[in-house]
Amino acid sequence: MRTIIEPFKIKSVEPIFFTSKEERVKILEEAFYNPFLIHSNKVLIDLLTDSGTSAMSSDQWAGIMRGDESYAGSPSFFRFEAAVKNITGMPLVIPTHQGRASEKILFSILGGKGKYFISNTLFDTTRANIEFSGAEGVDCLCKEGKLPTVPAPFKGNMDLELLEKTIQEKGAENIPLVIITVTNNSGGGQPVSMANIKAVRKICTTYNIPLFIDACRFAENSYFIKLREDGYQNTSVENIAKELFSYADGCTMSAKKDAFANIGGFLAMNDPALAQQCRNLLVITEGFPTYGGLAGRDLEAIAIGLVEVLDENYLQYRIRSIEYLTNKLIDAGVPVMQPAGGHAVYLDAKGFLDHIPVDQYPGQALVGALYLEGGIRGVEIGSLMFGKYDDNGKLIPAQMELVRLAIPRRVYTQSHIDYVAEVIIEVYQNRKQFKGLTIVEEAPLLRHFTVKMKPSTN
Numbered sequence: 541m542r543t544i545i546e547p548f549k550i551k552s553v554e555p556i557f558f559t560s561k562e563e564r565v566k567i568l569e570e571a572f573y574n575p576f577l578i579h580s581n582k583v584l585i586d587l588l589t590d591s592g593t594s595a596m597s598s599d600q601w602a603g604i605m606r607g608d609e610s611y612a613g614s615p616s617f618f619r620f621e622a623a624v625k626n627i628t629g630m631p632l633v634i635p636t637h638q639g640r641a642s643e644k645i646l647f648s649i650l651g652g653k654g655k656y657f658i659s660n661t662l663f664d665t666t667r668a669n670i671e672f673s674g675a676e677g678v679d680c681l682c683k684e685g686k687l688p689t690v691p692a693p694f695k696g697n698m699d700l701e702l703l704e705k706t707i708q709e710k711g712a713e714n715i716p717l718v719i720i721t722v723t724n725n726s727g728g729g730q731p732v733s734m735a736n737i738k739a740v741r742k743i744c745t746t747y748n749i750p751l752f753i754d755a756c757r758f759a760e761n762s763y764f765i766k767l768r769e770d771g772y773q774n775t776s777v778e779n780i781a782k783e784l785f786s787y788a789d790g791c792t793m794s795a796k797k798d799a800f801a802n803i804g805g806f807l808a809m810n811d812p813a814l815a816q817q818c819r820n821l822l823v824i825t826e827g828f829p830t831y832g833g834l835a836g837r838d839l840e841a842i843a844i845g846l847v848e849v850l851d852e853n854y855l856q857y858r859i860r861s862i863e864y865l866t867n868k869l870i871d872a873g874v875p876v877m878q879p880a881g882g883h884a885v886y887l888d889a890k891g892f893l894d895h896i897p898v899d900q901y902p903g904q905a906l907v908g909a910l911y912l913e914g915g916i917r918g919v920e921i922g923s924l925m926f927g928k929y930d931d932n933g934k935l936i937p938a939q940m941e942l943v944r945l946a947i948p949r950r951v952y953t954q955s956h957i958d959y960v961a962e963v964i965i966e967v968y969q970n971r972k973q974f975k976g977l978t979i980v981e982e983a984p985l986l987r988h989f990t991v992k993m994k995p996s997t998n
């Protein structure tokens with residue numbers, strides 16, 4: 541087979557920023573070993589997130605120029621609405637400024653004390669919005685989804701037995717929605733199969749509970765279905781996506797992911813009464829229903845992005861580029877999550893820096909090492925992000941110590957990715973020289989964003 545090439549050529553370029561290792565030693569120290577405190581013009585390859593970091597196409601930029609900024613009834617809104625309706629089949633489309641704004645509106649209406657929302661895995665902003673309403677989120681991820689190095693085709697699937705048991709335990713009347721996250725971001729970007737979505741639909745119908753999709757990476761998930769699920773090899777990804785949405789009553793979306801936009805999101809649904817309530821809140825928090833927190837130009841960029849993301853040459857390149865980096869690392873013996881997910885490579889920091897105890901944050905230490913050696917920025921997803929303290933102030937570690945390297949869409953070329961692999965492998969070969977970290981200062985909530993750390997002395 542021939543090399544799968546980037547399915548685009550480059551019209552406009554942005555600089556990336558080279559620094560010397562001596563400079564990076566100082567920058568890292570001044571940022572207290574926290575990647576969120578490093579200025580992005582001191583980063584060479586930025587893999588902090590795939591959210592809002594996509595390169596837009598020349599068509600999208602042309603759409604930005606065409607954007608109509610009328611307060612009400614802009615043609616840009618109607619193009620956006622048509623694009624969303626076409627893919628989701630849902631007649632009621634509500635624009636928002638990003639995914640969590642959709643969540644805030646939805647869960648303010650459906651949430652509240654005594655309510656439960658069940659998911660494969662709720663993303664952190666989704667869970668936060670559910671909990672903020674007073675309700676609780678419950679994850680029912682399949683067993684294989686919790687084993688990082690054991691490969692399986694659909695590790696984002698719901699555990700159907702556990703779902704049904706949870707519904708019976710909590711009472712169907714207390715469960716306003718079941719939500720499937722595609723792909724499962726917090727679980728390594730792993731896909732959900734169509735069979736699993738259909739089975740969840742059936743259970744939801746039995747108990748009369750609506751099903752929503754957290755659709756941020758619907759195109760990547762649909763492409764995995766085409767590659768891996770029997771019966772879909774000859775179906776277009778667009779039709780796979782349409783089938784996927786056909787089992788749902790509604791969806792939330794962040795257009796900063798699979799719509800190639802730098803900002804934006806939406807809610808779409810079938811139920812007119814619920815849509816009316818959402819629009820009532822939208823007007824207070826986001827804006828009039830034909831722009832909802834966005835400029836007309838953003839609506840144009842999203843409408844065009846939603847068509848481009850279903851291009852199968854793009855998706856082949858996208859999924860392959862994550863797999864390419866993952867395989868290079870596996871071949872070099874680097875411990876990584878398997879199989880490759882849709883948007884990021886996850887390093888297993890516990891295996892990588894096995895001389896650093898969990899209370900010295902091996903994930904954060906690895907993030908620092910990658911920056912120091914190669915100017916690469918990733919993010920810890922481990923005990924710094926999810927760890928808690930017991931009554932004696934001792935760390936209760938997270939289940940896994942991961943470092944996520946999220947790949948922005950259409951931004952980096954194969955030689956950038958080769959460089960990333962080289963740096964990771966070099967760090968792995970010299971891993972014993974890297975030390976753990978100790979917390980100097982931390983916030984009570986979401987501490988990873990602002991934490992200050994220093995190298996451990998032992």
Ligand SMILES: *Cc1c(COP(=O)(O)O)cnc(C)c1O
Binds near residue numbers: 638756795
């Ligand atoms: C990013 C994301 C969100 C939230 O979207 P924002 O646009 O960042 O507010 C919700 N769910 C998933 C799965 C996401 O990846």
